[in-house]
Amino acid sequence: MTKWVDFKTVREHLNFRDVLAHYGIEEHWPKTGMRDQVKIICPFHDDHKPSCGVNLVKEVYNCFACDAGGNALDFVAHMEGLNPDKTGELRKAAFVAADTFGIEQALKRPPRGGEAKASEKSKAKTTKVTKPVKAKSKPSKKKAKDKPTKNGKGKPNKPLTFTLKLDHKHPFIKERGFKKKLIKEFGIGFSDKGMMKGRIAFPIHNSGGDLIAYSGRWASDELPEDVPRYLLPKGFEKNKVLFNLNRVLEARADDPDLDTIVIVEGFWSVLRLHSENVPCVSTFGDSVSEAQVELLVQNGFKNIILIFDGDEGGRVGTESSLPILAEHVFVKTVALENGIKPDTMDDDIVATLPRFN
Ligand SMILES: [Zn+2]
16 A cells, blocks of 8 residues: 655654765864854765755755755755655655655555555556645634625625526437436536527536536537637636535535545546545646635645546646645645546546545
């Protein structure tokens, strides 16, 4: 079983002198002046005099000649030939550090349901990255509602005062093969007038369950020129909303210990995972915003599994979203093969995801 690693714990427990000793690097103490700073022959450039300073109190290093610098974990990463600016490589370094210096407490088992059954033939490659939940963003037990809904006049994402009349049996929905009950639960249907005309409309709710918008997907795979496949209303602030969070919170009321959630890009992916009892939200695209992470933290989620689409956008979005997520929660990514999305990924990947009891 693979483990999660907590960057913060690694950093807190790494002792720079142990690190230097481990790599056989000699400390040069200054004759006078500061006693918390040593010099070393910089291992990152062809150094002949000790150019690199290591502050043993602040546990940071800085080379005046080659500009190498960072904390003790960055140093380990550099020594291991890994780039600490890349989350995936820093993660590898964190495992090396935890292992080498016996920082057991930084290694955690995944939450229940985690990857208990991850099979060898699984087509997904998983990587795990973690960072601490910051003190200031401690998850509260209280159910947080989206803020702008009260006194929401003129503000975006306020509750709608109308509902669209939709055809829930449109062929484009039917051919997706979802159960009628699920389509009804999500309220998805074809719209034949107004701004969503010709589209499959997906009702979007805030975390409190108020209907705040519709997003429309063009109801055919043949897209006329200059017509976007997906449409959101003008002024809708998608980066402050997570599609399906309202239903997840409702289901979580019966399963209060559940603190892991899956993030995907699209509506159909949410439908598939929701139908399999996996707590799952979508970001309306291939990136996660600060506000969206905050929404999850406020609602008590501590572990996030990010599964973006198996395409260029999904990969780029995963890279850019990881640092935002890892600042606040434990995060794991599942990389899908080209052309695969969470609504078409193998059942054995789904089997590794957390579920509602
Ligand atoms: Zn240097």
